[in-house]
Amino acid sequence: MNGAERQELWERLEAAALVHGELPPAVASPTPWFVRVMLGIAGWIGALFLLAFIGIGFHSLIESWPGAIITGTLLCAGAAMLFRSGLRADFASQFALALSFAGQALICFGISELLRWDFFAVCLAMTAVETFLFFAAPNFLHRVWSAWAGSFALALAFWDLKLSTFAPGIVTAAFAFLWFSEFRHPRRGALLRAGGYGLAASIIATVIMLSGRSEGVLWWSRAVPAPGNDLLAWLGLVLSGTVLIGVSIRLLFWENVPLGSRPGKAVLAGAGILAAASLKAPGLGPCVAILVVGHAAGNRRLAGLGVVALLGYLSHYYYVLDATLLQKAEVLAGAGLSLLIARLVLLKCLPAPESAEEASHA
Amino acid sequence: MTDRRREILEWAEQGRLAPEDVRRALKLAGVLPSGGDWRLFLDRMLLWMGSVMSAAGVIFFLAYNWNEIGHFTKFGMVEAVFVATLFLVWKLGLERPAGKAALLGGAVLVGAIFALIGQTYQTGADSFELFATWAVLIVPWMLVGRFAALCVFWLLLVNLAVTLYTTVFHGLTGVVFGPERLLWQLLWLNTAALAIWEILAAYGVAWLRERWAARLIITAGGALCTALAVSDLCLRRGSSGWGFPVWLAWLAAVYVVYRFRIKDLYALAGGVLSVIVTVTCFLGKHMLRDHQAGSFLFIGLVVIALSAAGGWWLKRVAAEEKR
Numbered sequence: 001m002n003g004a005e006r007q008e009l010w011e012r013l014e015a016a017a018l019v020h021g022e023l024p025p026a027v028a029s030p031t032p033w034f035v036r037v038m039l040g041i042a043g044w045i046g047a048l049f050l051l052a053f054i055g056i057g058f059h060s061l062i063e064s065w066p067g068a069i070i071t072g073t074l075l076c077a078g079a080a081m082l083f084r085s086g087l088r089a090d091f092a093s094q095f096a097l098a099l100s101f102a103g104q105a106l107i108c109f110g111i112s113e114l115l116r117w118d119f120f121a122v123c124l125a126m127t128a129v130e131t132f133l134f135f136a137a138p139n140f141l142h143r144v145w146s147a148w149a150g151s152f153a154l155a156l157a158f159w160d161l162k163l164s165t166f167a168p169g170i171v172t173a174a175f176a177f178l179w180f181s182e183f184r185h186p187r188r189g190a191l192l193r194a195g196g197y198g199l200a201a202s203i204i205a206t207v208i209m210l211s212g213r214s215e216g217v218l219w220w221s222r223a224v225p226a227p228g229n230d231l232l233a234w235l236g237l238v239l240s241g242t243v244l245i246g247v248s249i250r251l252l253f254w255e256n257v258p259l260g261s262r263p264g265k266a267v268l269a270g271a272g273i274l275a276a277a278s279l280k281a282p283g284l285g286p287c288v289a290i291l292v293v294g295h296a297a298g299n300r301r302l303a304g305l306g307v308v309a310l311l312g313y314l315s316h317y318y319y320v321l322d323a324t325l326l327q328k329a330e331v332l333a334g335a336g337l338s339l340l341i342a343r344l345v346l347l348k349c350l351p352a353p354e355s356a357e358e359a360s361h362a
Numbered sequence: 363m364t365d366r367r368r369e370i371l372e373w374a375e376q377g378r379l380a381p382e383d384v385r386r387a388l389k390l391a392g393v394l395p396s397g398g399d400w401r402l403f404l405d406r407m408l409l410w411m412g413s414v415m416s417a418a419g420v421i422f423f424l425a426y427n428w429n430e431i432g433h434f435t436k437f438g439m440v441e442a443v444f445v446a447t448l449f450l451v452w453k454l455g456l457e458r459p460a461g462k463a464a465l466l467g468g469a470v471l472v473g474a475i476f477a478l479i480g481q482t483y484q485t486g487a488d489s490f491e492l493f494a495t496w497a498v499l500i501v502p503w504m505l506v507g508r509f510a511a512l513c514v515f516w517l518l519l520v521n522l523a524v525t526l527y528t529t530v531f532h533g534l535t536g537v538v539f540g541p542e543r544l545l546w547q548l549l550w551l552n553t554a555a556l557a558i559w560e561i562l563a564a565y566g567v568a569w570l571r572e573r574w575a576a577r578l579i580i581t582a583g584g585a586l587c588t589a590l591a592v593s594d595l596c597l598r599r600g601s602s603g604w605g606f607p608v609w610l611a612w613l614a615a616v617y618v619v620y621r622f623r624i625k626d627l628y629a630l631a632g633g634v635l636s637v638i639v640t641v642t643c644f645l646g647k648h649m650l651r652d653h654q655a656g657s658f659l660f661i662g663l664v665v666i667a668l669s670a671a672g673g674w675w676l677k678r679v680a681a682e683e684k685r
Contacts (some may be wrong), residue, residue: 019378042638258499288407
């Protein structure tokens with residue numbers, strides 16, 4: 001956005017009495033998402049080498065759990081101090097990132113030793129560690145990572161309790177809450193956005209790795225949990241769909257659309273179809289929630305992530321062992337046809353304004 | 363839209379815009395969807411999700427090992443759906459998104475019919491023949507459809523056919539070079555596809571200007587090229603010795619094309635990551651033989667320095683392009 005466009009936008013808001021005074025000076029453009037992804041991957045590669053350096057150079061120090069936890073904590077504290085020092089140098093940020101990743105790995109190892117590899121307890125402890133780091137280390141990339149790692153560790157704890165079907169719904173609810181808060185708390189916008197992206201990544205990981213009722217995809221676990229209590233499993237599946245319906249209702253309120261109006265009913269019908277399909281394909285609801293929330297927030301990156309999540313989940317669904325291929329075919333074809341019919345109803349009930357019609361044909 | 367969104371949220375963060383006015387400001391700036399935008403979004407979402415899920419449902423249905431249904435019934439069911447999609451294409455036309463969605467669904471069903479033939483009659487054909495024939499048969503559809511997603515789908519089929527062919531028929535060179543041969547073939551294929559794509563897009567083929575598709579091919583080409591360079595540098599034995607020089611040439615080409623001609627920062631970021639990975643593998647190969655702690659620290663710091671320098675350079679290029 002160049003200077004003239006900024007000025008024009010400011011004047012438009014000024015005319016609507018939303019802002020006053022002089023146009024504020026421009027701030028530096030944010031780093032594009034793919035550059036951040038590249039930096040994150042490089043940060044992890046660097047962290048692995050730092051970890052190997054510590055492991056070989058100071059192996060006597062980190063052999064015991066207190067040594068590993070103290071060293072890891074010192075590394076994370078050093079990283080947080082570097083982030084907080086306000087140093088804008090790219091090297092300092094990358095170094096801090098790698099330092100923190102290495103520290104987290106050491107803390108995880110130390111905690112696992114301390115808790116005698118009790119999977120559930122380790123997951124809960126790591127959730128607490130990542131939550132603390134999320135607030136303590138003020139760096140966007142690091143916060144996205146902490147949000148992802150903390151929420152996924154919590155999802156793993158649910159999995160260990162044989163309540164894995166609840167995980168996608170809970171993570172999706174937290175995700176929606178953060179994105180719906182973005183405009184209400186603009187001063188905490190950077191924090192909320194980092195958390196929101198981290199939770200979106202966590203939804204994808206959760207629906208692919210943990211959403212099934214009988215899957216055991218975690219090779220490091222003691223044993224593959226059985227489906228568990230059937231009623232509880234079903235309640236978890238219901239939660240995924242319910243969250244999608246909840247998100248839809250929240251959006252209708254956001255857009256001042258009465259629930260009983262035609263558009264309101266159309267949206268709720270579409271959400272209902274997907275919620276029903278989520279009982280058998282539990283990743284559908286959460287992935288659609290990412291797409292819809294992204295669109296509602298005017299965030300194309302998030303909406304794009306939702307599309308990727310949906311395609312990824314459908315590809316993964318083929319291999320899920322919860323149902324036979326025939327049952328999956330019934331679910332997908334049934335939901336697909338229902339959505340196409342819902343579209344026809346939508347077009348019939350809400351004829352497009354001229355401009356939108358033209359755009360759709362372009 | 364992303365810039366306006368960021369700018370308004372920045373003003374709100376600075377306290378120049380009240381929190382309760384943020385949504386109104388974003389609406390005014392056209393960042394948040396209007397009623398018409400929502401309608402269009404729901405229309406597209408229902409259309410694409412409905413089409414993809416229905417097509418996936420048919421494929422899952424066919425993949426199920428049926429004993430109860432006779433051959434003719436199976437064929438009849440798939441062909442009925444296939445004819446229905448073609449009817450929709452004819453009825454809706456190829457200019458509308460719904461028509462394009464039906465065409466993509468039809469293209470997927472062509473493969474489903476071939477798979478069913480193979481499953482039913484045990485023709486003895488190799489898997490690569492299925493994908494190759496499928497790809498050849500939908501070429502006219504791709505040309506008529508003028509639709510980026512269908513082109514990407516076609517390229518995926520060709521990649522699968524080449525991979526399966528090379529896996530089945532190693533030949534004499536296959537014995538010598540092993541998996542490297544496959545990497546080379548896929549690299550040439552995807553590089554050629556990328557070059558054709560970008561040239562046609564530059565010469566005004568509007569439907570090829572969708573960057574997501576070109577970026578997907580850049581990612582595939584870059585990953586293959588990096589794998590070849592790493593294999594050349596780290597696994598000297600059995601390597602053709604061309605991986606590293608070709609990787610350098612690829613990087614140079616990416617730099618010239620995407621820095622000065624097409625200006626796509628995504629490709630440059632991929633190039634930076636490729637450099638980091640290759641340099642790391644090279645250093646690892648030569649420095650980690652004795653597992654010295656200092657070597658690990660040195661490589662770690664090199665990775666951090668390279669990524670920091672790469673990030674700094676990419677941000678500068680991004681800022682330059684904005685001006």
